[in-house]
Amino acid sequence: YAGQLPPLDPHQLTLEQAAERVEAAGVVGMGGGAFPTQAKLLRSAGRIDTLIVNAAECEPYVTADYRLLLERSEHILRGAQALARCLSCERVVVVTEGDKLNAVEAVERRLRRRGGGRVQILTVRTRYPLGAEKQIIQTVTGREVPPGGTPLDVRCAVFNVATVYAIHDALFQGRPLTYRAVTVTGGAVTRPRNMWVPIGTPLRHLLESCGGLREETDRMLIGGPMMGIHLTSLDAPVTKDTNSLVCLASWEHKPNTPAGVCIRCGKCVASCPMHLAPTLIRRALEDLDVDKLSRYHLEDCNACGCCSFICPAQIPLVETVAQASALVKRGVSIL
Ligand code: SF4
Ligand code: SF4
Structure with missing residues (x-):
């Protein structure tokens, strides 16, 4: 823990200073990846023409990003502009969902007041999984990240x-993360809400602050219902990527029923x-046909869960694709 740090001057800020500061402040990707942000900054510098600020929730039920954009848009726009300058990037696009009108208005008002410059706001349809990284890039730029590639491949x-x-x-208030x-949230929670919480808080305390459970829950998740991680205990703490x-x-x-037979x-x-x-x-995968599997672009699966959700036979297809991917990558079967 680096403690409170002196604020940096936005007009003198260099990429190296920004990277050093976000590392000292412990900033990581908070959308789920927890990838070190300073590494991403250094890797992206001079290689991108579009910086996308993703406020489109990647999962149903989750509204923390929307709430943050609504309440802290001034800080977010300043942060995005500073990033764009450090990365020598021409265009910054803040993306949110089309039904979050008050957040869109808040951002537009601030852009009008301060002069948008290279920053603009764009809305996407509220449809899972349009908030996923590759889908957002395609929506904003029309560019498709190649199979196995990264956003840097399309600048x-x-x-x-x-x-x-x-x-x-971290940069302008000197505050570590x-x-x-x-x-x-969820139907079993008495008073669903968004909360601003210290990292490390036990999840149990969050639920207690929401009045506890109003009915029995048989599925507790960190993350949303499509990609979330099942919890067996609420003793786990909030981490930097717990949204x-x-x-x-x-x-x-859906009730947990055994997988049936594929009806094609x-x-x-x-x-x-x-x-x-x-x-x-x-x-x-059933045939352990690695040759065939290696032609199926398994690396493109983002584990969104749409296939498992839609399957009438309730076949756990996400896990199947993950097993197939492990088989191809390591040449070992984890079946
Ligand atoms: S294979 Fe399934 S989990 Fe993977 S991207 Fe497609 S729908 Fe999503
Ligand atoms: S959705 Fe399920 S049942 Fe239908 S083709 Fe896919 S695996 Fe088979």
Whole structure:
């Protein structure tokens, strides 16, 4: 913990200073990856023409990023502009969902007041998984990240809105990353809400602050219902990449039934945002056909869960694709 640091001068700020400061402040990617931000900054410098500030929630139920954009848009815009200057980037696009009108208005008002410059706001449809990195890039720039590639391959960098806020605080307020916004929600929660909490707070305390459970939950998740990690205990702490605690009531999710037989309906293929064919991957995995699997672009799977969600046979396709990917990468079966 670096403690309070002296604020930096935005007009004299260099890339090296910014990278050093965000490292000292412990800033990491807060959208789920927890990748060290200073490494991302240094890697992106001079290689991008578009900086995307992602405030489009990547999961249903989660609204922490929206709330942050609504309440702290001034800081976020300052942080984004400082980043753009350090990275020599021409265009900054703040992306949020189209139904978050008050957040859009708040940003537009501030852009009008301060003169937008290279910053603009763009809305995307509220449709899962349009908030995912590769989908956002395609929506904003029309460019497609190549299979196995990264946003840098199409001259883009995507920073989660909470990360940009933390960068602003580290650079211009001298504050290390010790707090974050967390959504506590789900049909089983008495008073769902967004909270500003110290990192390290036990999840149990968050739930207690929301009045506890109003009905029994049989699914507690860190993250959203599609990609979240199942919890067995609320003793786990809030970490830098914890954006939500979701407690689902039994009526909010499909019952856990054993997987059935594939009926070749093709719904998994139609639903995959990365244009993969989960049903073919499943068959190739059953045959342990590594040659075939290696042609299926498994590295493009973002684990969004759409295929598993849509499958009428309840086949756990996300896990299947992950197993296939492990088989191809390491040449070992984890079946
Ligand atoms: S989880 Fe399924 S739907 Fe999502 S990208 Fe991977 S294969 Fe496609
Ligand atoms: S959605 Fe399920 S049942 Fe339909 S083709 Fe895909 S794996 Fe088979």
